[in-house]
Amino acid sequence: MLALAHIGDSVYELLTRTHLAACGTQTARNLHRRTVALVCAPAQARAGSTSPGITTA
Structure with a gap:
């Protein structure tokens, strides 16, 4: 799971x-x-807390 988080961070940065x-x-x-x-x-974290309706499982 940590690898997926790392990839997600790189996509967000790009x-x-x-x-x-x-x-x-x-x-x-x-x-x-x-x-x-x-x-x-x-x-x-701030961006995630202000985005209603977006949840992770």
Whole structure:
């Protein structure tokens, strides 16, 4: 199960990086900092707690 969580984190990070890159021109440093801020465990927990109707088994 840990391997699936690791793969899920990488997919989430890729989607986040793609979204941020598509939003406009930014420096590589800023893109990295914003990505890290959004994909860290506490940020994922906050995002999950504000998404009603999404549950895991």
